[in-house]
Amino acid sequence: MDRVTCLRCGQSYARAGIAERINAENPGLTEPALVRMAPDGDADVAEYESFVVPACTVCGGTLKPDVVFFGEFIPTEKFAEASSMVASSDAMVIAGSSLVVNSGIRLLEQARRRKLPIVIVNRGVTKGDGRATVKIDSGTTETLRAFAERLLP
Numbered sequence: 001m002d003r004v005t006c007l008r009c010g011q012s013y014a015r016a017g018i019a020e021r022i023n024a025e026n027p028g029l030t031e032p033a034l035v036r037m038a039p040d041g042d043a044d045v046a047e048y049e050s051f052v053v054p055a056c057t058v059c060g061g062t063l064k065p066d067v068v069f070f071g072e073f074i075p076t077e078k079f080a081e082a083s084s085m086v087a088s089s090d091a092m093v094i095a096g097s098s099l100v101v102n103s104g105i106r107l108l109e110q111a112r113r114r115k116l117p118i119v120i121v122n123r124g125v126t127k128g129d130g131r132a133t134v135k136i137d138s139g140t141t142e143t144l145r146a147f148a149e150r151l152l153p
């Protein structure tokens with residue numbers, strides 16, 4: 001989520017820089033009357049007719065956060081990178097996913113074949129619950145923050 005990519009030419013940008021451009025090109029954007037922030041990070045913009053959407057500075061193309069949204073295909077190289085990470089990991093933590101998407105289950109099964117400990121952190125049932133070493137039914141923010149406090153120096 002810290003990168004933004006042009007859908008046309010593939011140019012990559014720091015998300016913080018794009019956020020600065022949005023704020024500079026849309027004065028008053030932080031006023032609550034114009035924007036309501038949702039808990040998931042989405043923003044409802046009251047006056048979107050005049051909202052200036054930043055475009056790619058290289059080709060003018062549409063910019064998108066460099067994440068795979070629900071319903072999108074995972075680029076082959078991204079899945080290979082994730083699979084490579086599983087192949088060299090000591091454990092797997094799955095956070096904030098129902099694992100409805102098949103690629104998530106494929107990575108979980110790869111970890112199981114390697115007999116890695118698998119921890120799932122998610123509010124509610126996931127398709128991987130029966131295959132996890134530990135399932136934590138909780139929010140990802142507070143759980144991952146607690147992990148970091150205990151595991152990181």
Ligand SMILES: [Zn+2]
Pocket residue numbers: 006007008009010011056057058059060061
């Ligand atoms: Zn571009």
